[in-house]
Amino acid sequence: MPGWELIIGCVGKPSAGKSTLFNAVTDGNAKVGNYPFTTIEPNTGISYYLTECPCVKRHCSEKCSPIYGFCKHGQRQIPVKLLDVAGLIPGASEGAGLGNKFLDDLRHAHVLIHIVDVSGRTNEKGENTVGYDPSRDIDWLYDEIHAWIFNNINKRWGGIIRKYKAYQVSEQPKTLAEMLQLQFSGYGTTPAQSEAIVHYMDLKEPVDLSTWEAGDIHKLVDAFMYIRFPIIVALNKADCKGETDHNILKIMQRYNKDNIKANSNDHLRVRDIVVISAASECFLKKLAAQKYITYNRGDQMFLTHDDEVETYGSSKLKKLDPTVESRLNKIMDMVLFRYGSTGVWKVINTAVECMHPTIVYPVTSWSTLKGPRGNTLSTCYMLHQHATVMDLKSLLINSESIPCVSIEAEDGRIMGEEDELENNGIVKVNSRNNVE
Structure with a gap:
C-alpha cells in the first residue's frame, strides 16, 4: 500500500505461539502479491490495523469501497506488514541458535510484539516444563537485544569519542544527535529518532563522551531501544489453566507504572502489555470460515446456529457437535468474557498506535x-x-x-x-x- 510501510516484528522463543499469532492475524489464503508492499519474503505477511472509518460520520458506509484493506460495518481495516522474526533463545547476541539471523531481521521492524507463553509450561528454550516464570522471558529477550547493540557500540566507543571531538572543531560541526545517527543508522534509525534519544536522555551540548563509563553507554542503549525498538508484550495462551492467571497478575503488577522502582529500567523494557489467546482466534476464524459461527475480528462474542435461531428465527449456520461446542464455551468463559476479545487484534492495534x-x-x-x-x-x-x-x-x-x-x-x-x-x-x- 502506498505510504509509510510500517513493519511489526513478531519476536519470541520457540513454542511461545509466535506462528499461531502470525496465522491468527494474517490471511493465509491471500496472495501476498495483491498488496503492493516493496518486499515480501516467506516469513512476511499482511495483517490489519482496525480503526473507525470516516464513512461512519459521513453516513456513507454502504458506498465505502477501499482499494487496499476492507471496510466492514464502518470498521476500516488498513494493511500493515508483519514480520515473523526467526526464533530466539538466550545467547543470541553471541550467535547462539538463530541469533545472527534474528538480530539482522530485527533491523527491518519499526515496533516489536514479544509473544510470551504466560502459562509457564515452556522454558526459555521453548522446551516443555512446569512452573516456569514467564517474566524471565521478558527480561532475557530485552537483555539479548541490548547486549547485541551494546557490544557493537562499546567496541567502537574510542573511535566515536575521537570523531565527535573532531567534528566539534571542524568547519561543519555535527551535533551529538547527528553523531549518534552515524552510529545507529545501520539499525534503521532515522535522524528524528536520534534527536529523540538525545532529548530523552536530556543531554546538553557539548557532551564530554570521554568521561562516560560502561554504565553510561548502557543507559544510551536503553534509551535507543526505547525509541527505536518499542516492545509490546503479548501474554499468550491466556486460555490455559494452572499458573496462567497468577503469571498474568504478577507481570501486570511488575510493569504497572506505579510499582516500577526508581532505579529500575522496567519502564524502558515494555511499552504496553496485552493478554491474548492466539489459538482461540485461530479456532474462531476457522469455524467462521466453515460457516459454523458468525464472528468478526476483535469482537467480544460470536453467534452459533442456535443463537441466530433464538434471535432472528432462522439461521444459515451449521449446527455444532458437542466437542466443538464445549471448546467454544471454554473460549467464551476463559477468554472473551474475561478480556473482551481474544486480544490478537488489540495487540496489533497497540503496536501500530505505539508509532503514532x-x-x-x-x-x-x-x-x-x-x-x-x-x-x-x-x-x-x-x-x-x-x-x-x-x-x-x-x-x-x-x-x-x-x-x-x-x-x-x-x-x-x-x-x-x-x-x-x-x-x-x-x-x-x-x-x-x-x-x-
Missing part, C-alpha cells in the same frame, strides 16, 4: 467523497507521525502520478506545505484534473 501514525483519506470531491482512484473513500494512506501536506503531495505526485496542486482541509482552507495532517481526517486533493 497519521491516517489520511484524500478525496477529489467533497460531495461524492470519491478518492483519486474513483470510488467512495477508496484511498487511505498511513503516513508517519507529524506527516505534513508536503509529505502527502510528494506521495500523490511521485508514487501515484496524481498532479496535485493543493490540499484543502474540511473547513475549505487551503493548507500550507508545512501544515500537519489530522489523523483519520479527510482532505481534498486539488489537481489540474478536478475542479469543484
Whole structure:
C-alpha cells in the first residue's frame, strides 16, 4: 500500500505461539502479491490495523469501497506488514541458535510484539516444563537485544569519542544527535529518532563522551531501544489453566507504572502489555470460515446456529457437535468474557498506535467523497507521525502520478506545505484534473 510501510516484528522463543499469532492475524489464503508492499519474503505477511472509518460520520458506509484493506460495518481495516522474526533463545547476541539471523531481521521492524507463553509450561528454550516464570522471558529477550547493540557500540566507543571531538572543531560541526545517527543508522534509525534519544536522555551540548563509563553507554542503549525498538508484550495462551492467571497478575503488577522502582529500567523494557489467546482466534476464524459461527475480528462474542435461531428465527449456520461446542464455551468463559476479545487484534492495534501514525483519506470531491482512484473513500494512506501536506503531495505526485496542486482541509482552507495532517481526517486533493 502506498505510504509509510510500517513493519511489526513478531519476536519470541520457540513454542511461545509466535506462528499461531502470525496465522491468527494474517490471511493465509491471500496472495501476498495483491498488496503492493516493496518486499515480501516467506516469513512476511499482511495483517490489519482496525480503526473507525470516516464513512461512519459521513453516513456513507454502504458506498465505502477501499482499494487496499476492507471496510466492514464502518470498521476500516488498513494493511500493515508483519514480520515473523526467526526464533530466539538466550545467547543470541553471541550467535547462539538463530541469533545472527534474528538480530539482522530485527533491523527491518519499526515496533516489536514479544509473544510470551504466560502459562509457564515452556522454558526459555521453548522446551516443555512446569512452573516456569514467564517474566524471565521478558527480561532475557530485552537483555539479548541490548547486549547485541551494546557490544557493537562499546567496541567502537574510542573511535566515536575521537570523531565527535573532531567534528566539534571542524568547519561543519555535527551535533551529538547527528553523531549518534552515524552510529545507529545501520539499525534503521532515522535522524528524528536520534534527536529523540538525545532529548530523552536530556543531554546538553557539548557532551564530554570521554568521561562516560560502561554504565553510561548502557543507559544510551536503553534509551535507543526505547525509541527505536518499542516492545509490546503479548501474554499468550491466556486460555490455559494452572499458573496462567497468577503469571498474568504478577507481570501486570511488575510493569504497572506505579510499582516500577526508581532505579529500575522496567519502564524502558515494555511499552504496553496485552493478554491474548492466539489459538482461540485461530479456532474462531476457522469455524467462521466453515460457516459454523458468525464472528468478526476483535469482537467480544460470536453467534452459533442456535443463537441466530433464538434471535432472528432462522439461521444459515451449521449446527455444532458437542466437542466443538464445549471448546467454544471454554473460549467464551476463559477468554472473551474475561478480556473482551481474544486480544490478537488489540495487540496489533497497540503496536501500530505505539508509532503514532497519521491516517489520511484524500478525496477529489467533497460531495461524492470519491478518492483519486474513483470510488467512495477508496484511498487511505498511513503516513508517519507529524506527516505534513508536503509529505502527502510528494506521495500523490511521485508514487501515484496524481498532479496535485493543493490540499484543502474540511473547513475549505487551503493548507500550507508545512501544515500537519489530522489523523483519520479527510482532505481534498486539488489537481489540474478536478475542479469543484
